[in-house]
Amino acid sequence: MFGRPRRAPAAPAPRRSAGGLLVTDGDTVEASGRVELLPGRAPRFCAPAPETGEGTVPSATAPPKGCRMGVDLAGLDATRLPGDGTALLRGTLRHGVLQVTAQAPARPDPAPSFDWRVPCPAPAGGWSRGRPDDEGLHELVYDEHPDWYRDLRVAYPDGEPGDATESPQPRTVFVVEVVATDHGAAERAVRDRYAGDVCFVTLPGAKSLADQQRDLEQVQDVVDPLMRDPANGIYLVSGGDLVEVQMVALTPALRERLHPVLPLISANPWLRPAT
Structure with missing residues (x-):
């Protein structure tokens, strides 16, 4: 069974101003992070940068040895740090040193958001239970026609899923977002490859997977050389x-330095102007 296609309004061209995130010398800034205390050196406030060669963000239970990205601290009350060494710090940033004026418990990381809803009405007879082999669907979307589609999403018609080990497994529906001009051809190609439940969403004007990859490569051409110098952060x-x-x-x-690709990026700085 396949859900009826749903047409969504055209997506606007993605742009975001970074002006409100700018930090200049002498500004008051704040952030949550880990404070590293090592003998013989100033306390250091660690940004959530992946450890070199690992590609993962350090966890609160495994403190990093050496703070690859961050700022030195002045005026910190180390006696107020909790056992995991994390804190929310506010202060004045001058010449790469954060002069602490206020400290509090670190803000928890935001919970990951997940849209489990099916944006299509159920077909006659309802959604089926069971999930056929979807390897062919993934090959079609990601390997053969990334210019037709956007990222696949799994939705749950019976509501937000619980434990992955629950039995029976919840019913699932693939949400296929189509940007191809010939929506009919894109839908037929999916039906030829996948026998399970699908909800088609048409997004004219939105970026396809291929568009996103081209943007990423263009940004990497500018950003990769900057990443080789830790001073750029x-x-x-x-x-x-x-x-x-x-x-x-x-x-x-x-x-x-990022100006050539600013329209393509969303800047996500760790230290931000205090609010």
């Missing part, structure tokens, strides 16, 4: 409608 790049660039702080100098 860029530590992670990930694709999407806007390419997310994670960094210690978005300074005017760094924004100028």
Whole structure:
């Protein structure tokens, strides 16, 4: 069974101003993170940068040895740090040193968001139970026609799923977002490859997987050389409608270096102007 296609309004061209995230010398900034205390050196406030060669963000239970990205601290009350060494710090940033004026418990990381809803009406007879082999569907979308589709999403018609080990397994529906001009051809290709439940959503004007990959490569041409110098503070790049660039702080100098690709990126600095 296949859900009836649903037409969504055209997606606007993605743009985002980074002006509100700019940090200049002397600004009051704040962030949550880990404070590293090592003998013989100033306390250091660690950005959530992946450890070199690992590609993963350090967890609260495994403190990093050496803070690859961050800022030195002055005025910290180390006696107020909890056992995991994390804190929310506010202070004045001058010449790469954060002069702490306030400290509090670290803010928890935001819970990952997941849209489990099916944006299509159920077909006659309802959604089926069971999930056929979907390897052919993934090959079609990601390997053969990334210019026709966007990222696949699994939705749950019976409501938000619980434990992955629950039995019976919840019913699932693949949400296939189509950007191809010939929606009919894109839908037929999916039906030829996958016998399970599908909800088609038409998004004219939205970026396809191929568009997102081209944007990512264009941004990487600019950002990769900057990442080789830790002084620039860029530590992670990930694709999407806007390419997310994670960094210690978005300074005017760094924004100028990113200027050629600013319309393609979403800047995500760790140190931000205090609110």
